[in-house]
Amino acid sequence: MTDINMDRRGLLGAGILGAASLGLGTGASAKNPAPLAPHMSKADFAGAMKAFRAVVGNEWVFGDEDSVAPYTKVYVPDPTHRHVPVGAVCPETVEQVQEIVRIANTYKQPLWTVSTGKNMGYGMTAPATPGQVVLDLKRMNRILEVDADLGTCLLEPGVTYQQLKDYLVENNIPLWIDVPTVGPIASPVGNTLDRGVGYTPYGEHFMFQCGMEVVLADGQVMRTGMGSVKGSTAWQAFKWGYGPYIDGLFTQSNLGVVTKMGLWLMPKPPVYKPFMVRHAEMADVPRIIEAMRPLRVSNLVANCNLMMSASYQLAMFKRRNEIVPDGMPLDEASIKKAAKANGLGMWNTYFALYGTEQTVAGVEPIIRASLTASGGEVLTAAEMGDNPWFHHHSTLMEGGLNLDEIGLLRWRGAGGGLAWFAPVAAARGVEAERQTALAKEIVEKHGFDYTAAYAIGWRDLHHIIALLFDKSDAEQEKKADACYRELVTRFGAQGWASYRTGVNSMDLVAQQYGAVNREFNAKIKHALDPNGILAPGKSGII
Amino acid sequence: MPDKTTALAIAGVTLMALAAPAIAGQKLGEAQAIRTPETIYAKTCGYCHGRNVGPIILGRGLPAESVKYIVRHGQNGMPAFRPTEVKPEELEALAAWVEKSEARKGEHGQ
Numbered sequence: 001m002t003d004i005n006m007d008r009r010g011l012l013g014a015g016i017l018g019a020a021s022l023g024l025g026t027g028a029s030a031k032n033p034a035p036l037a038p039h040m041s042k043a044d045f046a047g048a049m050k051a052f053r054a055v056v057g058n059e060w061v062f063g064d065e066d067s068v069a070p071y072t073k074v075y076v077p078d079p080t081h082r083h084v085p086v087g088a089v090c091p092e093t094v095e096q097v098q099e100i101v102r103i104a105n106t107y108k109q110p111l112w113t114v115s116t117g118k119n120m121g122y123g124m125t126a127p128a129t130p131g132q133v134v135l136d137l138k139r140m141n142r143i144l145e146v147d148a149d150l151g152t153c154l155l156e157p158g159v160t161y162q163q164l165k166d167y168l169v170e171n172n173i174p175l176w177i178d179v180p181t182v183g184p185i186a187s188p189v190g191n192t193l194d195r196g197v198g199y200t201p202y203g204e205h206f207m208f209q210c211g212m213e214v215v216l217a218d219g220q221v222m223r224t225g226m227g228s229v230k231g232s233t234a235w236q237a238f239k240w241g242y243g244p245y246i247d248g249l250f251t252q253s254n255l256g257v258v259t260k261m262g263l264w265l266m267p268k269p270p271v272y273k274p275f276m277v278r279h280a281e282m283a284d285v286p287r288i289i290e291a292m293r294p295l296r297v298s299n300l301v302a303n304c305n306l307m308m309s310a311s312y313q314l315a316m317f318k319r320r321n322e323i324v325p326d327g328m329p330l331d332e333a334s335i336k337k338a339a340k341a342n343g344l345g346m347w348n349t350y351f352a353l354y355g356t357e358q359t360v361a362g363v364e365p366i367i368r369a370s371l372t373a374s375g376g377e378v379l380t381a382a383e384m385g386d387n388p389w390f391h392h393h394s395t396l397m398e399g400g401l402n403l404d405e406i407g408l409l410r411w412r413g414a415g416g417g418l419a420w421f422a423p424v425a426a427a428r429g430v431e432a433e434r435q436t437a438l439a440k441e442i443v444e445k446h447g448f449d450y451t452a453a454y455a456i457g458w459r460d461l462h463h464i465i466a467l468l469f470d471k472s473d474a475e476q477e478k479k480a481d482a483c484y485r486e487l488v489t490r491f492g493a494q495g496w497a498s499y500r501t502g503v504n505s506m507d508l509v510a511q512q513y514g515a516v517n518r519e520f521n522a523k524i525k526h527a528l529d530p531n532g533i534l535a536p537g538k539s540g541i542i
Numbered sequence: 543m544p545d546k547t548t549a550l551a552i553a554g555v556t557l558m559a560l561a562a563p564a565i566a567g568q569k570l571g572e573a574q575a576i577r578t579p580e581t582i583y584a585k586t587c588g589y590c591h592g593r594n595v596g597p598i599i600l601g602r603g604l605p606a607e608s609v610k611y612i613v614r615h616g617q618n619g620m621p622a623f624r625p626t627e628v629k630p631e632e633l634e635a636l637a638a639w640v641e642k643s644e645a646r647k648g649e650h651g652q
Contacts, residue, residue: 060626070614073622090626092573120621138626141574158626162585163568170567184589185627317594388594403589406596409619416618472618 033065034084037110037131045086048107048133052089055099060090060139071117071125071134075409075418075471076504077481083126083503085112088134094259098219100135101257104533105217111135112535113257115157115190120182120406121418121466122194123503128537135257144260145236148173151265152210152236157189157258162401164188168265175265176399178202183401189261193251194500197457199396201302201354202266204457211235212247213260217529222256236262252500253521254535255528266399269354273364274394276384277376278345282309282332284375285347285436285454286429289461291374292349293427296456300363303397307349307454310339312466313389315411315451316404330449343387349376350393411451413470417480419504420466421487423496427461435463435496442490443467446483447476462499488512503537510540577632579639586623592649596620601645606637613637 036045053061062068063086071085089111091097104111112127113135125134141158146167155164161183168175177183178198180191192205202208211225225241226232239247250256279288288307295301311330314323323338324330336346353360353367368378384390392404409415425431432454440450443465452465465487469480481504488498488505492512501509510518521541525532536542568574577585583600590596596619599609610633616622628636 059630062625070616070622070624073616075619088624116627117624118621124621125624136624136626138624139573142571143568144571146570163574166585167568167570184585185621401589402593404593404595406590406619406621407594410595414618416616 034068034081034086035130036086037108039108040131044107045109048103048109049087049089051103051106052100052133055096055103056089056091060092061087062089063087071136074124074126074503075121075416076123076126076502077417077419077469077471077477077484078126078504079474079478079481082130083123083128084130085125085127085132085134086130088125088136090136090139092139094140094213094215094221097135097137097140097215097257097259098221101215101217101533102219104133105219105531108531108533109133110533110536111257112538113137115187115193116160116185117190118182118185118187119190119194119196121420121502122500126503127535128503128506129542132535137257137259140259143167146171146173146175146265147236148175150237151175151267152262153265154211154236154260154262155189156260157187159187159189160185161188165399165401174268176200176202176268177265178205178208178399179396179401180205181396181405182403183396184403188263189258192261192263193258195251196500197304197455197462198399199304199306199350199393200266200352200399202264203304205263206248206251208264209247209261210237210239210264211260211262212250212258214250214256214258216256217531217534221259224250236264249524252539254538254541255524257534270356271360272352272354272398273360273380274350274352274390274397275367276379276390276393277349277351277371277374278379279347279349279374279376280345282346282436286433287374288347288349288371288376289427289429289432289454289456291370291376292351292456293459295367295370296427297459300366301351302354303352305349305351305456306393307347307456308389308393309450309452310335310344310346310348311449312408312451312453313344313348314338314342315449315466315468316392316407317388318411320411320449329444342389343384344389345377348389350397352394352397408451408466408468411449411468412476414472415468415470417469417471417477418466419480419484419502420464420500421484421491422462422464422498422500423487423491424499425461425463425496427456427459431461431496432463434494435491438490438494439463439465439487442486443483446479446486448480448483463496506537507540576629579632579636582628582632582636583639586628590620592646592651594650596651598645598649598651599640600643600649604640606641609637609640610634 049063110132112132114125117125138158140156142156145154161179178200180196192209195206197203211227214222224247227235292305324334371378455462469476488508497512498509591599613623
């Protein structure tokens with residue numbers, strides 16, 4: 001850790017302590033407004049907000065508690081109300097973003113950038129550290145180009161998956177989108193910048209990104225890849241450009257404000273056939289992974305394989321007290337009984353085949369043989385019919401839109417509490433066996449349920465744990481916070497760190513990746529953003 | 543307070559503005575236009591409400607003021623929607639539409 005880095009981090013800590021000593025706390029309420037950034041005075045903040053208003057108009061700057069309220073809703077545990085923005089500014093053009101960045105430099109006002117602000121269970125529009133003004137890019141929602149021949153598009157950050165899908169359908173363009181779970185209201189640009197994943201063969205979103213436009217912290221506009229070459233027609237066709245490949249620097253980071261992004265879109269295949277494989281026992285997960293890995297690594301199965309536990313599936317459409325009485329542990333026998341009643345196994349693996357009649361017919365027997373040998377029942381629409389879980393996953397795997405998984409938020413009591421914990425391992429069954437045991441031990445110790453899934457991306461295994469709690473219960477929120485931190489540190493000690501995390505834990509997850517990596521990130525940050533105005537604390541980078 | 547004629551004229555203009563994009567759709571290079579309540583319900587609210595995830599909200603005479611408050615603040619598992627997502631004029635029309643809506647067959651809530 002460099003001295004300068006320590007200074008910045010120290011300043012932020014001092015700000016929180018300073019606010020507390022003044023009786024301001026760190027959260028927003030009528031009597032207790034969210035604190036400003038530690039180095040800022042009220043006059044600085046007022047000056048910045050006035051200047052923002054001159055750029056975007058009064059109606060698109062929010063600085064009082066009522067108007068900032070929509071920016072404060074979070075699902076993640078935040079028992080000390082640390083993740084509360086002090087305002088929001090909403091530009092509609094790149095030029096306005098440039099002006100806002102220049103103003104932020106003048107007043108040293110930190111900006112927390114969001115695209116559509118719907119990364120649910122990761123923080124939505126809440127910043128990682130106090131005192132930030134949300135730079136809300138939702139008004140920048142132009143679909144700039146769609147090339148039906150090349151299968152590419154160029155989007156602004158405020159475009160939702162719904163908007164893109166509607167455009168393709170209305171214009172009869174036979175290209176698919178690839179959605180995350182909350183597609184209708186989430187942003188392809190934002191999700192790709194967070195290195196989110198989806199369910200079709202184009203599910204590793206950053207892999208299918210091609211070209212960006214970025215407003216840098218000094219207000220300059222830079223285009224990556226071929227975008228900086230005058231007259232190039234390949235900005236959305238060739239990813240690498242020349243020299244160091246820099247697009248990755250703008251993902252999960254705070255080094256610039258991405259204002260345009262190119263994406264590749266999958267041509268609609270002639271045949272799409274979704275499958276579900278039902279396994280009867282919790283202990284089956286290692287053998288599912290061992291059976292699926294060769295199919296995935298060879299690309300015989302071309303999309304991400306999602307292995308959903310029965311408890312995760314039930315939590316989507318059921319309430320906990322429909323399975324076990326309130327206050328009782330969620331025991332395996334009760335889960336199994338409820339799963340069976342709903343056509344589910346203890347693990348439910350979803351994948352699909354995409355291709356022509358001939359290629360699907362050629363591959364299907366190989367896959368069936370392998371998965372049947374693993375002890376699973378291989379099922380299709382013929383057997384599953386209108387089962388709501390099969391319908392949900394079948395929709396996602398063809399780039400369809402739904403918000404079914406918001407149902408998870410209703411699992412416990414009044415609900416509203418969700419934090420995703422997503423550690424990464426190599427795709428080996430033995431890793432899953434150890435991870436499930438450790439996760440169950442930790443969540444159950446804190447009084448929560450193991451509602452989880454595994455996903456084989458390609459050679460990697462993501463363990464996706466939905467930590468569900470009742471956010472209306474302050475004690476439960478505190479326990480969820482403690483539970484989450486224990487998950488991060490104990491999994492980290494085993495070499496399993498998260499691929500992505502919420503604003504509640506960005507610094508903690510960054511610690512799992514080591515001091516050298518953190519210092520490297522900090523050096524780049526300080527070179528590009530010496531005033532620290534872009535999203536301090538994002539991915540633990542200050 | 544506007545007189546009746548003015549109010550009707552404003553309502554007419556608003557309705558025209560709301561109706562146009564449903565027919566036209568979003569054009570390349572243009573920001574999303576103002577949407578009708580029907581469109582917003584179909585493309586946002588209706589993914590949860592009446593479809594397993596959220597409670598039914600149509601045909602219950604929910605007061606428009608409550609609808610507006612809940613949209614902007616969220617409620618329990620429901621996220622909040624900002625003025626950049628559902629524009630102020632869209633929310634006015636949506637809340638009035640929800641209040642006056644009829645129940646829909648086939649919707650089911652929890």
